[in-house]
Amino acid sequence: MGSALSIGAGFQDHEHYRSEARKNSALRQQYSQQSQTAYKSGNGAKAKELSLKAKEYGREMDRYNNMARDMVFKLNNTNRPSNELDLHGLKVREALDITRERLTKFVKNKEPNLMIIVGRGKNSINGVAKIKPAVTELVNEFHIKATPNKPNQGCIWVEPAGPEGVDLSWIDDLFQELAKKLWAFLGFGR
Template sequence: MSYPMTQIGGRAFNPSHGGGGDTEAEYDRLRGAAREKIGERQSLSAQSQNAYKRGDGAAAHDLSQRAKRVAEEADNFNKQASDYIFRANNAHAKSDEIDLHGQYVEEAEDLVRKRIETEKSRHATHLHVIVGKGNHSVNHIQKIKPAVENICREMGLAYKTEANEGRMYVDLTGNQDMPDYAPEPGQGYHRPDYQGGHQQQHGGGQYHRPPQQTQEEQLVEAGIKKCISCCIIM
């Protein structure tokens, strides 16, 4: 697997956590080892192609196999880096939050898909996804955020950028009416309740759904339908 060399910001460790010098150094070591292996794989692949052009099939095959093994080593280093920085950045995350700092695009996609599926299986209502603002990306273009947005669209989930532009709010209920205001991580799901037919607002956001019928209204409606049915039969 080849991961695009695109990650959130200039630092892999979320700066909002403070410190992180040792964490950043270990992360850089693992990513550096992966880059070295990728360079080695490219060199072996080029040698394999040259051997094939010379008509030396045996050498070409041997070099190709070596390139594959080195590619696996590169993937392993990248996997270690991804897991390592994910644990560091999410050690103190809220239960409804996931931090993607330090992840390459494909890594972030895998993490978000798995997390969404897990949360939906738990009947969770939402998820806050830290995608970064792209301040340190090439031309300040966000790469992680569009990838997460695509995943949400594929899964039919509503989402919005929060007041903190480096974070997204993803609704896991299937409701497409997003609130104007998303709650902070750990504050729960801000969806209005209906009491006596009046909408209760939470946090400034509004979800729209029809008011629930009272038990008395349901009984009256059922009686009317039964009466109509009897009249039709007669």
């Protein structure tokens, strides 16, 4: 279950895209600061011009990060079984977006299980995992059963929750609210 990122040219390309994203991020920040300075000095036209330039670099930053994300995801998941999702090498926001999409499919298709490979956090700053707690929190929003550290410390095992594991109280609240609105609409409200 090692990361495919450690192999070959794909890793280098991914790093190239991340590097380009960082360069564009720095330029975005630079133009944004210049825009604020121009605005404070009363030069609204220059401020707008610089702001538009900052936004352009922001779009480029996003484009390069998306290219890196797609490459990393493909490298890590192409040869995996359909019930595995490997998030190694992704930024937290990217991992959450991909996981949200995959969990939606998991629930919709009533799949029996899903192993989400989040890693142990070895490559994170100070070795503190960032993706694992974020994904664990996201999984809880789906009201499905998640077992961290199964089958190992870098994974989260997901299964449909049985009736005892699902909080359905929101359904009662929803129907009570709809009933109140219906009664008010029909003129029976207070």
